[in-house]
Amino acid sequence: MSAAAEAPAQPGSQSRVTKINEAIIRIAGNSQDGIQAIGGFLARLAGRSEQEVMTFMTIPSTISGGPSIFQVRIGSGEVLSAGDEADMLLCFYQHSYEDHIKSLKLGGIVLYDADHVTPKPEWQENYRHVGVNISSLTVEAIGGTGRDKGKNIYSLGLLAKIYDLDVAKLKKLFTERFGGKDASVLNNANACFDAGYNHSLENLLKSYQFYAGADKGGHQVVMNGNEALAYGLIAAGIRFGAGYPITPWSDIMELLRKELPKYGGSFIQCEDEIASVSMAIGASWGGRVAVTGSSGPGISLKSEAIGWASMAEMPLIVVDVQRGGPSTGMPTNVEQSDLNIATFGGHGDSPRVVLAPSGVEDCFYTAIEAVNIARKYSTPVIILTDQGIATRIEAFPEPKLEQVCQDISPDLTPVADHKPYDLNAPDGVTRHLAPGTRVASGKYPVVTGLEHDEMGHPTGSPKVHLSMIAKRRNKLRKLAWELPTPKTYGPDEGHILLVGWGSTEGPMREAVDRARAVGDAFSCINLKHINPLPNGLEKIFKGFHHVFVVELNDEGLYGYGQLASVLRARYTDPKIQGINKVDGLTWKVKEILDRARTLASTK
């Protein structure tokens, strides 16, 4: 709640309402408390109220139990990150209170469950404490069960009162969410909510009201990144997939398993990661590009087969929802440390395409772009998303599905003849011919991982090997020329250019805004096309004294992160430096600013 946003209360109104632009609410509890549901309802409500929203969550990697948080930032203006410091901390336990009080800004509100939390006197001065017996009042509200299962919804009632949220819209969301179940579920939810909403918060001096959001000119949809990616794949025409469960990729395969049959497709759960990628490649060979996916460890296992797809020039989509590595690493935390394996993770020279969506909305469109590139260039395309995007919820303008949805059914019309690896094809770009297609010449193609001649038959000829290596490389160089040069956020010239990729975009832009607000000449670009890189980056770099690559991975043996190393190798420009971190959490805007300023002052 920025101070500038506070408007004087209107005369005559109850003088306790303050108008705000945005609010950052952190909900802390345990993983089974249903705090994600509170966040989910808040996000959906924001989406329906023309407001922007972004969420951030941490979950333990255990099945049940363990501390968990859900942070939601709702704003009437542009929301670029989940926010550095919270305005409100809703905490259910002593550990939630103690572990997260520091995430609250000075003067922020602590709304705590007085049944479980004993406030500390030394914190009373800096934070406004509001205690409510959330657990016992919930039990009271839904009567006799002796359980506090509905305390999340009770708390939502409290929040709805404090932030003057639209109760009718919230209740409609309850009906949609719980309506299909036993009637008592919906009744209980409403009872919990009403009890919370009507609870007297006498010791809270004021409540808040959001300014109306700008008209978005149409509906917004609210979903997380994994959902957006899965639906994007469906819109792109994907009708076959194969996978193996692994966090945080599993949501995508579960969704595709459930949805694809409606479109006449299938998603097969396989015995292992290698079978999954192999099955997807087999289906791609069948004529319609297919998808597999995983997270770090699974991508390692799939690497050999992805190399085959590069060699055999087979379209394929591989989703990598990055998590903390290496090895089993930190499965429920975020990192951007798979850029190297995605780009270079094959033996031999096996070029492939790597795309990184920057946020939830971009997941949807990146999936479509990936499919189109895979088909046009007959190549594997890896979509590098991450745990942060996968689990965070955003509202974005509803895609025009009628225009966006594609039909990519295989075309089996007979051809006169066909060379699967035609060396005379312009730019080395050849197209896959699906089995079932009749070739009038009677000469049929073989697809293979052995070095091959133009018909796909093995050869040990050095001359052919040179030509084929060049073919596979050159077609991706051609692709690079088709890629748009990323737009600079902020002026084209200045002191510091921040370069990020994937999910770094939001916090990086917010960092630029904040720096510019105090007169610091920051700008940023965010790369979506990781391999091949778009052309023309050197011209952007030229306008700045410093080029700092912001990424969630380690600086490595030689002092540069994974993208920074690639950029340094390509541009050999010593002003390219790295800003890296691997604490398993997304970037805070302040971290980026502090690190950039420090680095600039020492270089």
Added chain:
Amino acid sequence: MSSLAFPFATLPRTGNLNLTPVVPLPDSDRKPLTKKETSADHPTWCPGCGDFSVLALYFKLIERRKLWHEKITTVAGIGCSSRFPYFVQGHGAHFIHGRALPYASGVSISRPDLHVFVFGGDGDAFSIGGNHFTHTARKNVKLTYVVMDNQVYGLTKNQTSPTSPLGYKSKTDAWGSTDRPINPVKQAIAAGATFVARTSAMSPNHVLAMMEAAMDHDGFSFIQCLSECVEFFPGAFDGAIPRKGGVFNEISKGHDVTDEYAAYKLADVAWPGQFGIFYKANRPTKNANEAKIIADHRAKVQGMADWQILQKNFDRMK
């Protein structure tokens, strides 16, 4: 807002495809393909290799069953025998070591109009690909898998294979193999394969009969075909070759192929064992199960375009 570097337009069928209009003969006017039309590269196998016989019989199968070029889908992994697709004129795929079965499953499930044949060796099937053998069998994916078992790693020049008999001397077991060999037929039955047969490349008519029966089976059909490696394990199968003094014991007509326990017992008969169909069961295929799931779901969205189905989901997320 997102921008798309690549438009949504459906890709035109250009590139290197020769699009000269073709008016092919209707199937009714096509003649069965002969070996001349179905053979491609000359095999790279050593003279005398048992795999030649299997290839010749595949050609024969194609001719007899009037399979057309475009419908011939031959998939293999890595190994001597896995070179198969290069020798066949038809759509072929030479995939990575051990993973031919999941690859072929992807084809089979997504393209019900094609019958996929997978060829490979004992290392590909039971060692590096062992996990896939089990799961393709239990899923009962509709395809035919012919394992040319020579009981040795030939392509890498004489190392112990998962079917090498105890005491077999190879470069990795100079003093004789000590690991108990896999019994492919038992393995297949235990994994849930619905068609399990055993044959020998030296009995061509029997191979062809097994291939035909396998192709007609609606499900995962597995054939273990003894195929001699004349270079590294010569004489391995003499005991099953009558003209070399062996016996080719065909499974008696009285054997009940639906009796899993009888089949399992039969598979344990001492060397050279029995030949023929050990086990055959009718169980819904993965293909049929998926088709049913699809049909059930499609019934609920009847008459809707794909984008409208997706729209329904998006409406719920507003």
